[in-house]
Amino acid sequence: MKYYFNASSEYCNKSVELYVYNLTSSYTDQRNEAPMVATSVVMFILAALFFNLNLFSRFSDVSAILNPSVRLFLNTSLSLFLPVMSYLFSEAKNDSGAGGQMTELSVRARTILMWMLLVELLRRKVEEILVTAAGAQGYSGNIERATRIAWLGYLVFYNLRSAGKKALYGILWVFAAAKMVQRFVSQELGKRSFAYGKNPQLLSSYMTRMLQDGGAEHESSSNKGSELLKRCNYVVMGEEELQRKAGPDGYDLVSLAEALRKRDSSVVTVGKIWKLADDNKDKLLRKDPRLKRLCLSFALFKLLRRRLEDFPISSEEARSCHDLIFKGLCEEEEGNATEDGTGSGRALFQVLNNEVQFLCEYYHSVQPVVFASPFFFLTNYILFPVIVWALSILTIILCSHGDVSYAFRSFEADNYAVSVGVMKLMGCILPKITTSPPELFTVVDLSVTGLLLLALAYEEVWEFVVFLLSNWFMVSLVCSYTSKPGWRDSPFLSGVIRRILWVRDRLSHPNVCVKQLSLLWCHCRRLSSALLPTKAVPLDAKKALMARLRDVSDDAPLSNGRSALHQQAEELSWACESGSIAEVILTWHLGTEMLAAKHPAPKKQKPAPGAGCSTTNNRNVGMALSRYGAYLVAFHPELLADETDGTKRVYRETKEELRKGMGWLGYYCSGQGARLRKLMEMAAARQNKHEPPATTLGKGARLGKALIDKATGRDEPVWKLVAEVWTEVVAYAAPTGSEQHVKAHREALALGGEFITVLWALTTHTGIARGGPVTATPATPPAFV
Template sequence: MNNSNGTSGYCYNNTLVYNYVYNLTSSYADQRNEATMVATSVIMFTLAALFFNLNLFSPFSDISAILNPSVRLFLSTSLSLFLPVMSYLFSEAKKEGAATGQTTELSLRARTILMWMLLVELLRKKVEAVLVGAPQGYSGIIERAARIGWLGYLVFYNLRSAGKKALYGILWVLAAAKLVQRFVTLELAKRSFAYGKNPQLVASYMAQMLEEERQHAASGGDQRGSALLKLCNYVVTGEEDLEKEAGPDGYQLVVAEPSGRLAEAIKKDDSTVVTVGRIWELAGDKNDKLLNGGDPRLKRLCLSFTLYKLLRRRLEDLPITDAEARNCRHLIFRGLCEEEEAAKALFQVFGDEVQFLCEHYHSVHPVVLASPFFFLVNYILFPVVVWALCALTIVLCSNGDVGYAYRSFKADNYAVWFGVVRMGGCILRRVTKSPMHLFSVVDVSITALLLLSVVYEEVWEFIVFLLSNWFMVSLLSSYASSSQRWRDSPLLRGVIRSVLWVRTLLSGPSVRVKQLSLLWCCGRLALLPTRAVPVQAKKALMERLMDSAAGDGVGPHPSNLVVQSGETTVQLRQRHSRSRAGIAEVILAWHIATELLESRHPLTEQTKAEEPHRKVATALSRYCAYLVAFQPALLPDDKDGTERVYKDTMAELKSNNKALGCWGYHVYPPATRSNKLMAMAAETAVATDTERKEKKKEATSASALHEGARLGKALVDTYGAPTTDVEQLWKQLADLWTEVLVYAAPTGSEVHLKAHREALAQGGEFITVLWAIATHTGIGRGPAVATPPA
């Protein structure tokens, strides 16, 4: 072949490439259904690019197996219309091919659409949650099976040549195998006591174990710290292997020991049950080469997994008994909170627990089933079987002639054999000179993006599986339940340490909070900054939770909270003697006050060392403001009332006849906004008694801004006083926000519980971590006490 133009000349003198471009774009060139074809390519390109970006960029921020619910909703809605629309376009492309005389084989355009349909079907699992324990019908499986059956009909009925039928048949076999794999795995998991039936089994286990401890006074006595955790019989894994009988009150665990005690049975050397106590005993064993002196996150992860199993029952309508709450309170606050880095350990344990819950209910990867056995079956044996089926498909499509199958696969799929990347490069060189090549680049790009997304999705699923907390817990359980000889083997220890090291590189802080300042941002932003929860905040919250557990709950309503410095007392002023301010009004008023104090006295290098509590106060203040604006259902007051208070406060901030004005709110710099609010507070302070009485008749929703400005001015004035202990003032504010968060954490109703469960779809919230602590330890919310207005 004459190649006077080098590689470029080779590309454009190549008959296969020219025929490919012409056949693919004939419907454009002849202006048959041109608008439909262009719209299809644009929509498909957008969908392919979205899938590609989701797979490529999401892993860099987190290794979680959760997909953003908004993205999932968009994709699931789009994909629900995908098959019927593409089937129609496939039919049109098939008719066009027949009109041009292509009666023996599908046109290239029709085959391209069919390829997209198969690749999208392989990507569909990206938006489907792996619901292991949730009761569900078979409508979803039947719907997906119908799609697979329809695609099989399109492949094997419409394609004629052996090579093309083999290529498309392989993609269809992959899609069908994934469906069968998902169905069989989930059905087995739903019937397993380790997964689907686990809540009922764990409830029976805890009831029987606590009853034994009550009878034999084995609650730990005055033990604290690690000594108490070594006595803990909370199960990590292996409870499904216990002998059990179903009864009217749940399962009764049958113990073959002469004493009939469950605690003695699970502590035997041949027991496969791994408890928290066994993990902590290994961590304290000087002969252990993994847990002793190693990363404490390993043993804490096992405790998180145990607590996840206990809390899962509460989300599935199996209550946590008072006896269990008392026992867990003893374990957490006298055991875990007595260890080194207590605050860090507490929030790491419960943060990982919430992550377990998030992935259990909303994972798009089968991490819930992670174990060495599942790894062997799902990622080694299953691919071998699938590739054997693919080879069988190629042979069957050529009527059993292996040699002919190989030759036809090469000859009939010239685009694949020539190389999609190479062909794309050849076409791309002429894209500015020929509309036909431009359309070809779009269609080839769509196919390439979808294909890369499929490959990348499979690889990333494998990586997420290996690096998941679930697989780590399974490895640790295997390690703890194995013989001493196996524990001394460097292989298992090396695997666990390698996985932990990679997770450390890819993971950020386990607990982060979103930040929203009503004074510095305009309305509801889609993207909000986040920050790690300050260590000082964790310590303050831990201490306040321990006080609540030792007392009668989280205390009175936050509207009674005050900030006091010397002889100056700053307190929220209530509007009505027979009512109290709602939690949203309290949060917004104190948030505006905190932001005003922060803006009037910004952080400097000098104050950075003098005011260590400032970071706590501002971080918790902005997180509470975020809850009011974006997560009102997670707060104890009625959701509609909270939304109304926020809406009215923002409207007052922007209204033309109030402090800032609509234009000013969006344009004024922060300093100007704070000055105007300070001026508004000053005007309110010098108002006459008559004016105050008239203003008192206004709606309570308007009080949040005015009260915030008044509180802010009082704080600013107090801060500037020569006798003020500035550090103590910020500590008072930090304590106030700690009280607000702890008050909001406990479950107030089943609606509140449902809101926390729904928040798991977004990866969980920090207040959900506090809610988990309160639920486990039985911390409740005290009665609301109204105080007369100041």
């Protein structure tokens, strides 16, 4: 900076001072000083928010969705942006022509116009890409977007005079208009495509026909493990290529059986991928079993999406899914546990978690990952930039009336920041910011423009990265690899897939995590769930939940914890005698927290993954599920089986009683030990008076005292009991209770999904209900062909 200021002082004193004067003249005008300063400050905050949102929010995960709270805030803020900035632009434009006829817009007016164009390009980051056939927003969003683009085009081409300035701003406008057209075309094609918007209708007909054809085949092979998966004809991709004819009961797929038998068919099924992965000649799928599981997740995502869009799941399909998941996937994993290092339950929840992520991105994506495929990569990231560059060159030429040489000379000569350079300009201005307010706000305005440009560049690069590393693109590559022998024989294409996998492995976070809330130590964080700690679901919890849901039958239906108590501690069954699952959760949560406070975990002792019956592992399962259950009651009551208002009432009354019983100072300031003593005193007082606990807090205190008494001398059996009860309670809360329950799970996808949604997906696929299975598993497993 010193070099620029000293070596070019004469240049700075003449050219730059004139530029600074033009840019900051509005600040020295007492009539417009306040709104201009406020505008610069607000724009700086907005630009910094966009920059941080693009940069720091991406370090933790590779995702195509945005937090709905952030999206709502930005949408609300930007809704007033164009009218306010248009007014300020008009004021700056009038100031430009105050002394007579205007020959060119002032620097201030051009700066505001630049902000308007850059914010319009960044606005799409907070707008969801909807490709459902219903089109929740209809055409209103596209019309509003087109109106904004048309208005900006009017401001650019009607108000700018010099060819170079009009070309620079025209290029940005062309880019914004091209992005709008690209988004509109993608959405409309997606809505009309049988691979996206119309897929539920087609897939319902496909599943009906597939199960009818499969039921007649004789059972000549094994019906367990990988053999069951190899015979599974659940479609992954390509069903839109089938010959179809619309009928009164859906689509008639006249060539389905023939298409499934063909090896080179474009219809890729789970069975084809599993067979290829079992082929000794194929090294890609055989080496990494996660690829075939990802394709299974995609097939299940398509099936579950029908449920969210009011297409029923038949009982035959539920039986089929039950066998595919529990007799196919789970038993294959158990058989390969020593081969690939995975434990029981890990593969199942990996498949289900990926399925829920597909749902999240399909309904709430702000980037076009839903269309990820080699063809879309070619058109969107190779052909589209070429077209934009051609239109930009055409804009430069048209702005100079066809004089090519003059067009490119004026592009640099008429734009001061391009010809001089932003760094040299900043070097001339920075030394004066401490003594001159106009120079200070000039730096603010230049910083705003720079941050917006950086955020735009980063967003374009990140969109490309997310596209390449997305699960959607990987599934599309694997399906092309499966259906096209040329891909399998090409070392280059196989190498590309392996390198993408290598990058994905270093950026992915495969663990399923849950929020943790404790009523004994976390009272003041009710305002935001983002402040709560997060913990990976213990592997033993996954194993236990998988085993419990697999064993659901008429003889062993799901319960709110009573079945676990009947086997080991019948005297505690009163703790589950409630029609409210929220009350049972809070009762056992308080009891578990009291037990954990009385018998803390040994320091520096890590759980052994293979020792499922150890005290440490049972404690981890009980504590993780207990605190997650309390979190659901406090923050997501709509995801539980009870009515939402009833769950809120139970939680509110429990908190109020806890605050009243401990006093204000004890509730907010006392430690965990003090709260434990107070709850023990409450339980002992009721026991001495022979009064049954009438409230959730009273039941929780009594249960905690009973668990502590049982753990005297040896706490391992107690923690085993607690872990089994919590496994039963969480499994009981998973199945669908009503259509409002289904709607709540769909809305929860905007936040990235919850672990309870993963379990809900499993119970929906397999037909598991709270009173037992919806459909009894047949004696002979159904065929999948």
